[in-house]
Amino acid sequence: MMKEGQVRIPSGCAIAAVVSREGKRMSGEMITNAMRPMHERSNGLGGGFAGYGIYPEYKDFYALHLFFDTRDTRKTCEAFLKEYFEVVHEERIPTRKIPEITDEPMIWRYFVAPLKSMLASLQVDEKEMVARAVMKINTEMKGAYVFSSGKNIGTFKAVGFPEDVGVFYKVEEYEGYSWTAHGRYPTNTPGWWGGAHPFTLLDFSVVHNGEISSYDANRRFIEMFGYKCTLQTDTEVITYILDFLTRTQGLTLREAANVIAAPFWSTIEAEQDEAARRRLTYLRTVFPSLLVTGPFSIVLGFTGGLMALNDRLKLRSMVVGEKGDKVFISSEEAAIRTMEPDAEHIYAPAGGEPVIVKVKEGAY
Amino acid sequence: MGVEFIYPEFEVIRNEARCITCRVCERQCANEVHSFSEARGMMISDESKCVNCQRCVSLCPTRALKIVKSDCVLRENANWQNDTIREIYKQASSGGVLLSSMGNPKPLPVYWDKILINASQVTNPPIDPLREPMETRVYLGKKPEKIQRTADGNLNCDLPPQIELSMPVMFSAMSYGSISYNAHASLARAASTLGILYNTGEGGLHEDFYRYGSHTIVQVASGRFGVHEDYLEAGAAIEIKMGQGAKPGIGGHLPGAKIVGDVSRTRMIPEGTDAISPAPHHDIYSIEDLRQLVYSLKEATAYQKPVIVKVAAVHNIAAIASGIARSGADIIAIDGFRGGTGAAPTRIRDNVGIPIELALAAVDQRLRDEGIRNNISLVVGGSIRCASDVVKAIALGADACYIATAAVLALGCHLCRTCHTGKCNWGIATQQPDLVKRLNPDIGSERLINLMTAWRHEIMELMGGMGINSIEALRGNRLMLRGVGLNEKELEILGISHAGE
Numbered sequence: 001m002m003k004e005g006q007v008r009i010p011s012g013c014a015i016a017a018v019v020s021r022e023g024k025r026m027s028g029e030m031i032t033n034a035m036r037p038m039h040e041r042s043n044g045l046g047g048g049f050a051g052y053g054i055y056p057e058y059k060d061f062y063a064l065h066l067f068f069d070t071r072d073t074r075k076t077c078e079a080f081l082k083e084y085f086e087v088v089h090e091e092r093i094p095t096r097k098i099p100e101i102t103d104e105p106m107i108w109r110y111f112v113a114p115l116k117s118m119l120a121s122l123q124v125d126e127k128e129m130v131a132r133a134v135m136k137i138n139t140e141m142k143g144a145y146v147f148s149s150g151k152n153i154g155t156f157k158a159v160g161f162p163e164d165v166g167v168f169y170k171v172e173e174y175e176g177y178s179w180t181a182h183g184r185y186p187t188n189t190p191g192w193w194g195g196a197h198p199f200t201l202l203d204f205s206v207v208h209n210g211e212i213s214s215y216d217a218n219r220r221f222i223e224m225f226g227y228k229c230t231l232q233t234d235t236e237v238i239t240y241i242l243d244f245l246t247r248t249q250g251l252t253l254r255e256a257a258n259v260i261a262a263p264f265w266s267t268i269e270a271e272q273d274e275a276a277r278r279r280l281t282y283l284r285t286v287f288p289s290l291l292v293t294g295p296f297s298i299v300l301g302f303t304g305g306l307m308a309l310n311d312r313l314k315l316r317s318m319v320v321g322e323k324g325d326k327v328f329i330s331s332e333e334a335a336i337r338t339m340e341p342d343a344e345h346i347y348a349p350a351g352g353e354p355v356i357v358k359v360k361e362g363a364y
Numbered sequence: 365m366g367v368e369f370i371y372p373e374f375e376v377i378r379n380e381a382r383c384i385t386c387r388v389c390e391r392q393c394a395n396e397v398h399s400f401s402e403a404r405g406m407m408i409s410d411e412s413k414c415v416n417c418q419r420c421v422s423l424c425p426t427r428a429l430k431i432v433k434s435d436c437v438l439r440e441n442a443n444w445q446n447d448t449i450r451e452i453y454k455q456a457s458s459g460g461v462l463l464s465s466m467g468n469p470k471p472l473p474v475y476w477d478k479i480l481i482n483a484s485q486v487t488n489p490p491i492d493p494l495r496e497p498m499e500t501r502v503y504l505g506k507k508p509e510k511i512q513r514t515a516d517g518n519l520n521c522d523l524p525p526q527i528e529l530s531m532p533v534m535f536s537a538m539s540y541g542s543i544s545y546n547a548h549a550s551l552a553r554a555a556s557t558l559g560i561l562y563n564t565g566e567g568g569l570h571e572d573f574y575r576y577g578s579h580t581i582v583q584v585a586s587g588r589f590g591v592h593e594d595y596l597e598a599g600a601a602i603e604i605k606m607g608q609g610a611k612p613g614i615g616g617h618l619p620g621a622k623i624v625g626d627v628s629r630t631r632m633i634p635e636g637t638d639a640i641s642p643a644p645h646h647d648i649y650s651i652e653d654l655r656q657l658v659y660s661l662k663e664a665t666a667y668q669k670p671v672i673v674k675v676a677a678v679h680n681i682a683a684i685a686s687g688i689a690r691s692g693a694d695i696i697a698i699d700g701f702r703g704g705t706g707a708a709p710t711r712i713r714d715n716v717g718i719p720i721e722l723a724l725a726a727v728d729q730r731l732r733d734e735g736i737r738n739n740i741s742l743v744v745g746g747s748i749r750c751a752s753d754v755v756k757a758i759a760l761g762a763d764a765c766y767i768a769t770a771a772v773l774a775l776g777c778h779l780c781r782t783c784h785t786g787k788c789n790w791g792i793a794t795q796q797p798d799l800v801k802r803l804n805p806d807i808g809s810e811r812l813i814n815l816m817t818a819w820r821h822e823i824m825e826l827m828g829g830m831g832i833n834s835i836e837a838l839r840g841n842r843l844m845l846r847g848v849g850l851n852e853k854e855l856e857i858l859g860i861s862h863a864g865e
Contacts, residue, residue, distance in 0.1 A: 211488035213830055214837030216844065220761075224735045249511050255519070262834075264497045275518070282521040285503045286511065288836035289738070294488050295831075313496060313833065315489060 007232065013185055013197070013209035014041035014162070015318075016335045017299040019178035019306045022325040023363025025053055030339050031179040032166030037334040039161065041209075042183030046196035047165035048157025050205035050301050051176035053364055055152050061088055061111040062130050062202075065148035065155055066137075067193055068106040073143035078110075080141070084133050085112035093156070093169070100164035105193055109154070127202055127247065132226070134201065139228045145194040150203030153303070157182075157196035165196075177364050180301045182207040198301070199235040201243050205301040208235040209331055210316050213294030221289035234296065241290050242300055251283075253300075253307050257354035259283050260292045261312045299329050305358040314351030321346035327357045368457050370450055371436040374416045376409040382428035383407055389420035389429060394787040394799055417780035419789035451710070462710035465783035465793070467610060467702045467747055467769060470714050474702075475721035475854070476753045480863055482844040483829040491833050493824040499834040500531040500820055500827075504601075504741040504763055505670045506694045524694065525670045527601050530559030531820045532758055532835055535812075536699075536745045536766035537583050537605065537674070539567025541618050541627045541639065542706035542783070543772070544800040547792045550775055550808030552576040557809070558816050561600060563766075566590070566616065566641060568630035574598050581672065584661065586615055587641030589631040593664065601695070602661050603672040604654070606645070609703025609746035612676030612717045616641035617707065622786055622795045655691040662692070670694035677701060677723035677746060678716075682730035689731055689740040697766060698723050700746025704769040706793055707784035720746040721760065725858045728761025728840060737761075737840075751822035760858065761840040774815040775808045 016034040055063050068074040089111040114126050134146045148155035156169035162183035182197040198205040212234045219229045219237050227240040245256040262284045271277040295315030300307040308329045310318050321328045321336045321343035328336040336343045349355050385407055389398040395413040416431045437446050484490040505526035512520040535551050555562040556579040563581040568590015582599035584591050618639040628635040648654050658671050673688045674697035688696050700720025724744045731737040744757050745766030754765050776790040783793035791803030832838050846863040847855050
């Protein structure tokens with residue numbers, strides 16, 4: 001049977017996220033518990049979390065989380081890392097043995113800084129070099145897989161139900177100003193840890209519920225720009241699209257949302273504000289191949305905030321609520337009530353309407 | 365008679381009990397098949413002149429006529445087939461090159477028919493085009509590589525010139541001369557109403573049709589017939605024709621007999637002279653020369669018009685297309701080996717070029733491998749027959765399709781493949797005034813609008829089934845396609861999996 005990456009596997013899902021606008025750090029326990037009432041939305045074949053602000057002591061270093069299949073693979077990969085990076089700290093990621101999670105690979109993390117000499121010789125900036133190194137490991141190094149690669153952010157994922165994955169990784173021991181979570185319902189049994197979500201690149205992490213119908217159009221376009229879709233998942237391609245639009249093209253998050261969930265032409269034409277009409281027309285004309293169709297609800301995590309976005313027909317559920325400095329996003333209101341029983345202003349954002357929450361400047 | 369005699373290919377079967385000798389068939393047949401015998405008091409036929417255009421059959425008020433393939437054939441031989449032997453007799457008699465019209469009729473693979481389309485089941489929902497918006501609009505043209513911002517931080521929304529189409533289909537090049545004034549009028553009017561474009565071909569633009577300019581592609585071909593400043597300014601885009609799918613590597617020849625009146629004036633050549641387009645453009649012997657012509661045309665039109673470069677699908681089409689994409693062109697049009705023609709040497713039409721499906725897949729992939737797919741739009745033609753062909757072409761990677769044979773069929777063509785005689789009984793491929801007036805542009809344009817409207821509905825149904833509500837999400841979406849009965853090499857070139865995978 002083919003593994004994830006060799007074949008495209010559609011899946012349904014549950015997502016949840018929380019962010020503190022004040023930058024107050026929260027234990028990962030809350031987000032783990034949020035996934036419990038949505039148990040039925042997963043089928044035990046993948047779950048995961050991403051936490052922002054969880055590595056304050058290493059915040060200036062890229063935190064690389066890796067899966068290895070064997071000790072040899074790890075040794076080879078570490079040799080490769082040392083060609084590109086200064087490794088300031090390396091360790092096994094602490095886990096708990098529980099019966100619900102089995103067959104784990106070797107799970108390691110490395111806090112690294114790109115070598116200045118390498119940056120000069122490749123003539124690229126830091127982020128581009130890290131991104132390239134991640135692509136290289138994930139496409140060329142069999143048995144090694146980078147599943148987290150940003151500064152002061154960590155992803156934890158496994159095959160299992162998300163609430164068990166949280167326990168397995170001791171997520172409650174980390175504190176972050178924002179968290180995203182994912183439970184997966186794939187229609188096949190790949191049993192591969194790399195296939196679980198969140199999917200991350202640099203400080204971007206994406207959790208996603210849906211099955212996009214534009215997948216291959218998006219993939220074949222984005223692969224022109226050095227990205228390699230090794231997993232063949234929606235989440236992976238959406239992450240690359242957002243990275244390309246914001247980091248390479250320099251679009252704002254709202255503009256990027258207007259590309260991937262572009263308003264219908266009829267909506268654009270009805271737009272009263274001429275500047276807005278021109279801007280929306282421009283974005284749709286320039287990036288037609290990055291329009292994402294079919295059902296999706298995503299939460300994009302980034303340094304200093306979150307963005308939630310639905311497909312333009314709103315074919316997947318997603319609700320937003322808040323309480324005090326916290327904003328909650330989830331597939332179901334039940335998850336929000338678990339995190340904050342007194343959550344207020346709960347509403348379902350319209351299809352294609354981005355909800356962008358930013359943490360106060362300087363608080364993260 | 366004797367050795368040169370070939371028994372007619374078709375027989376005219378007239379039901380004498382139904383025939384009322386109204387002589388409609390006689391008046392309708394420009395080939396003079398039918399006549400009235402005073403002596404016998406009945407209609408008689410000279411089948412040797414029949415081309416099976418079905419005009420008489422369609423207009424016979426009592427349905428007394430049918431045309432059937434003759435069963436008087438030579439002894440069967442799988443190697444020496446009847447057509448082959450007939451052609452040898454013809455050439456032994458005439459010493460000439462065989463001429464044919466319309467697209468390659470040989471039983472070579474039609475890949476469209478071996479590709480199947482996906483639909484949504486359970487894991488994501490199909491979308492009902494009757495209840496939800498379903499977008500088929502496309503913009504053709506170069507897209508900027510990187511966005512720019514103005515000093516105040518807003519997006520700079522200036523774009524290179526784009527063509528807007530309400531659906532990803534355009535009417536392909538057919539010159540005024542090869543087809544009639546009324547055929548051109550039908551195409552121009554239909555394109556304007558539909559919000560798509562038609563193409564002048566290499567025959568210039570009749571003065572009456574300048575008002576449809578915003579829905580016109582003006583062509584510049586190797587003969588440069590009808591090209592002048594106002595002509596270039598008149599169109600929405602300019603197409604440089606390097607080649608044609610029906611006859612790659614050779615030029616064109618419109619016989620002097622068709623260069624009459626307005627055709628002569630529009631082409632800017634004297635009446636009765638043969639209009640011969642050379643095989644190459646004599647100012648383009650290499651790719652860098654093409655670049656010069658592209659920029660000459662852009663200079664002449666102040667960079668306001670996208671430039672299309674049309675080429676025939678030939679063996680190394682991917683490399684050629686890559687060269688074109690770097691030549692400054694905005695759009696590449698590729699014409700497959702089944703593309704139609706008003707006249708082409710039979711041997712070339714039937715043996716030169718490659719299928720558009722393979723050419724399209726190879727070009728789209730090459731442009732992506734080189735990271736330049738967004739710099740240029742891709743239009744394909746050369747036998748797009750129906751809405752599902754369009755959907756498959758878009759999913760393989762085309763931005764839009766060119767259709768011509770399907771369009772003339774809508775105008776009444778019955779595909780008798782004798783356009784080169786100039787005696788088109790349906791008023792399309794002719795300049796004889798009595799024949800031209802048989803095609804009413806009011807009806808012709810309406811039929812074209814009907815056809816495109818029907819296709820657009822079908823495209824939307826197919827898209828909706830896939831859960832796609834905008835045509836741009838279908839473009840290059842090869843995961844939506846599967847092959848049936850194709851070998852691994854074919855699947856590899858098409859970039860699709862086999863059904864069941």
